[in-house]
Amino acid sequence: MAKAGEVPTFVKETKKDILDVLRNTKEALDRRNSQELIETSNHLVHSVSIHNDPRAVYVSIIAYALGKIVEKSEALGGYRKELEEFLEGNEQNIGAAIKFLEKDELKSFDNAIKNILALISEFDNSFSKYVQDVLEFAKIQKGAKVYEHGLSVASVAKLVGISQWEMMEKIGETKAYDHGVLKTKSTRERYEQTKKALKKRD
Amino acid sequence: MTLVIVDSGTIISCAMNCILWVFDELKQQGIRFIVPAGVKNEVIDSGLKSEKFKYEAIRVLHHFVNGTFESYDEDLSKETSELLSYANSSFYINNKQLKVLEDTDAQVAVLAKKLNADALLTDERTLRLFIENPDAISGFLQNKFHTKVEVNEKSLHRFSDYMENMPVIRSVDLVVYAIENGVFDPTIKRCSIVKNIDCRKEIIRGLLYALRFSGCAVSFEEINDYVNLVLRDKNAKKKR
Numbered sequence: 081m082a083k084a085g086e087v088p089t090f091v092k093e094t095k096k097d098i099l100d101v102l103r104n105t106k107e108a109l110d111r112r113n114s115q116e117l118i119e120t121s122n123h124l125v126h127s128v129s130i131h132n133d134p135r136a137v138y139v140s141i142i143a144y145a146l147g148k149i150v151e152k153s154e155a156l157g158g159y160r161k162e163l164e165e166f167l168e169g170n171e172q173n174i175g176a177a178i179k180f181l182e183k184d185e186l187k188s189f190d191n192a193i194k195n196i197l198a199l200i201s202e203f204d205n206s207f208s209k210y211v212q213d214v215l216e217f218a219k220i221q222k223g224a225k226v227y228e229h230g231l232s233v234a235s236v237a238k239l240v241g242i243s244q245w246e247m248m249e250k251i252g253e254t255k256a257y258d259h260g261v262l263k264t265k266s267t268r269e270r271y272e273q274t275k276k277a278l279k280k281r282d
Numbered sequence: 283m284t285l286v287i288v289d290s291g292t293i294i295s296c297a298m299n300c301i302l303w304v305f306d307e308l309k310q311q312g313i314r315f316i317v318p319a320g321v322k323n324e325v326i327d328s329g330l331k332s333e334k335f336k337y338e339a340i341r342v343l344h345h346f347v348n349g350t351f352e353s354y355d356e357d358l359s360k361e362t363s364e365l366l367s368y369a370n371s372s373f374y375i376n377n378k379q380l381k382v383l384e385d386t387d388a389q390v391a392v393l394a395k396k397l398n399a400d401a402l403l404t405d406e407r408t409l410r411l412f413i414e415n416p417d418a419i420s421g422f423l424q425n426k427f428h429t430k431v432e433v434n435e436k437s438l439h440r441f442s443d444y445m446e447n448m449p450v451i452r453s454v455d456l457v458v459y460a461i462e463n464g465v466f467d468p469t470i471k472r473c474s475i476v477k478n479i480d481c482r483k484e485i486i487r488g489l490l491y492a493l494r495f496s497g498c499a500v501s502f503e504e505i506n507d508y509v510n511l512v513l514r515d516k517n518a519k520k521k522r
Contacts, residue, residue, distance in 0.1 A: 088308075093376065126427060129380070129427075130375050130376070130378050130380060130427075131378060132381055136407070167316055176322055185290050197283070228426060229423070229426045229427065230380070230382055230408060230419065230422060230423045230426060231352075231381070231382050231408065232363075232382060232384055232406050232407075232408045232409060233290075233291055233389050233406055233497070234290065234324070234381050234383075234384035234385075234387050234406075235382060235383060235384040235387075236382060236384050238384055243328035243329065243331065243332055243335065243427055244291065244294060244324065244325070244328060245298075245328060245329055245332060245335040245339075246332070246334075246335075247294060247406075248294045248298070248497030249298065249457055249496065249497065250290060251497045252295075252494060252495040252497040252498075253495065256407070262505075263501065264410070264411065264414040264418065264503065265414065265417040266507075267504055267507035267508050267511055269514075270455055270510060271381075271449075271455070271458065271508070273449050273455075274401075274449070274451050274455040274456070274458070274459050275459060275462070276307075276402065276449075277284070277286075277388040277400045277451065277460055278284050278286070278313060278401065278448040278451075278456075279284065
């Protein structure tokens with residue numbers, strides 16, 4: 081755990097995972113490939129679940145949010161000038177973040193990531209017709225992926241920085257609970273257990 | 283009085299479906315619902331911060347004010363931290379501890395034991411597995427991470443040993459109990475007046491699906507089993 085004012089370090093595996101994802105994100109962004117961006121964002125789910133690293137969370141959110149922005153542009157039938165500028169700017173910012181991380185300049189890396197997140201939020205605000213910020217949407221999507229890996233709702237909500245309300249609503253839409261191993265009692269047993277437990281004490 | 287400790291997820295899934303009043307009715311039937319202060323704050327504070335869930339959070343708050351939910355404000359940090367350390371030192375991937383539970387998850391478990399509760403009400407999947415079948419978690423994790431998950435059996439079983447078979451109830455189980463105990467009878471009656479459908483069946487099915495879609499850890503298969511079970515029991519009672 082880093083002390084106040086100290087830049088937290090990385091575990092070796094997380095650094096490698098983040099670098100891989102950033103490089104893939106830059107390439108996918110260059111190809112304007114929304115599916116590849118969204119797919120790339122999933123590659124950090126294991127890292128996030130195991131190492132609880134906030135940088136991995138942010139990078140995953142960035143890749144996903146950019147994927148959704150490119151996807152929306154495709155749906156609108158093309159790229160406007162300001163969108164092109166935004167995407168090119170992000171390619172450069174991601175390139176800079178990669179260099180900072182390669183050189184272990186973590187403070188500069190963190191600032192670059194913060195800058196990318198701010199740019200995405202600002203751009204999405206003017207570009208999207210949806211009320212929900214693309215970054216908030218990305219957090220919820222990534223949270224649901226991490227939840228599939230066994231962490232509790234409260235753990236995931238804290239890790240990705242959203243409320244349990246949002247997390248519960250999202251999880252309900254997934255098939256996270258249709259995994260056979262989660263059924264620990266038959267429905268009859270559970271029914272009888274509930275009746276027995278809630279029966280009035282004398 | 284029956285004593286039930288309530289977790290955040292159950293409050294959230296019931297609030298999202300406007301059925302917090304069920305707790306009022308069950309309290310009238312002799313069930314006390316206790317919520318650790320940490321859980322109460324988490325549900326209400328995070329809800330109030332969100333425009334989308336603000337009103338739900340206010341409705342939850344109302345149920346603390348009217349006394350249906352009782353807040354437990356004494357310090358649980360020592361026991362919580364101990365129980366949490368068992369859970370979060372149970373699984374390792376590449377020598378790294380997997381932090382699967384959060385402070386508030388352990389708080390409800392600790393309070394349930396401390397007050398010798400009759401049940402723990404939670405929609406949380408992982409917490410329930412720790413209590414009911416901890417061995418199932420490793421298989422589940424292995425399947426999800428596609429890698430070897432090392433298990434510290436001692437830590438893993440200390441959690442379930444500590445809980446000593448405490449009954450775990452989800453919001454769906456509570457709602458089925460409420461239906462069986464007449465809480466939804468007026469709703470069923472009103473539905474029957476205007477609709478030529480099997481209102482009891484549709485209300486049970488509708489409620490269970492709604493809770494599932496709000497995050498309660500129940501599978502579609504279990505929902506279907508539950509609907510059939512409740513209807514079968516009702517028919518058997520009629521015949522008698």
